[in-house]
Amino acid sequence: MTYADNFMETFRxxxxxxxxxxxxxxxxxxxxxxxxxxxxxxxxxxxxxxxGSRVATVDxxxxxxxxxxxxxxxxxxxxxxxxxxxxxxxxxxxxECGVSTPLPLAWAxxxxxxxxxxxxxxxxxxxxxxxxxxxxxxxxxxxxxxxRLMELLGRLLASFHVNGFSNRDMxxxxxxxxxxxNPRLWAVxxxxxxxxxxxxxxxxxxxxxxxxxxxxxxxxxDIGDQAGLLGxxxxxxxxxxxxxxxxxxxxxxxxxxxxx
Numbered sequence: 001m002t003y004a005d006n007f008m009e010t011f012r013x014x015x016x017x018x019x020x021x022x023x024x025x026x027x028x029x030x031x032x033x034x035x036x037x038x039x040x041x042x043x044x045x046x047x048x049x050x051x052g053s054r055v056a057t058v059d060x061x062x063x064x065x066x067x068x069x070x071x072x073x074x075x076x077x078x079x080x081x082x083x084x085x086x087x088x089x090x091x092x093x094x095x096e097c098g099v100s101t102p103l104p105l106a107w108a109x110x111x112x113x114x115x116x117x118x119x120x121x122x123x124x125x126x127x128x129x130x131x132x133x134x135x136x137x138x139x140x141x142x143x144x145x146x147x148r149l150m151e152l153l154g155r156l157l158a159s160f161h162v163n164g165f166s167n168r169d170m171x172x173x174x175x176x177x178x179x180x181x182n183p184r185l186w187a188v189x190x191x192x193x194x195x196x197x198x199x200x201x202x203x204x205x206x207x208x209x210x211x212x213x214x215x216x217x218x219x220x221x222d223i224g225d226q227a228g229l230l231g232x233x234x235x236x237x238x239x240x241x242x243x244x245x246x247x248x249x250x251x252x253x254x255x256x257x258x259x260x
Contacts, residue, residue: 134177146220149228156187174187211229
């Protein structure tokens, strides 16, 4: 079954028309009936509450709401196509490729007079996780464990690139670690992911920028960390994308911004 096959059902709750994936529709309908939109109004459920974006989790699923910010962005938001539909399709495609991201289960867009007012997306919740920063803090003095985490991080980014995706927003706040005997890293928040089919070396270099910048901001990213990151990445990608080191020029925004 491909990601397109999952646009199978429509379910209306609280005045919003939801599109549900057919594989878990019964569960999602019950969850929406019980928790939408109340999940977003309870502070204890909120994972994020920023201007223009709220994220809540309850009973094993995550609900994300996106709204227009004040000012000109209100018009831009209203005129653009549904972001939740794109995120649903993208997440399904990533899952098909074996990339570790939470599986999208349903999406909805609220419109008035043709203008988009809100986007909603429901995904699976990554259970028993900690943030990448918290995990690194726990093993700050354990060089072997830090290197293993860096290798996993490199492999996670590589999984996007080998399947033709660029992730321009892969940083510590968007990486979750499932703690177990064999830790697994998950990428969340796919706003920075784009389907390019062919990843150039320049694009790959730019995708490393937010990772390294966020690591350095927390006191990580030394030579050993970089070696682990590049080692994990190089073990997955083709030879044309493998890197030996991080040139200092990469850390100058003027040299890593833009498209490629």
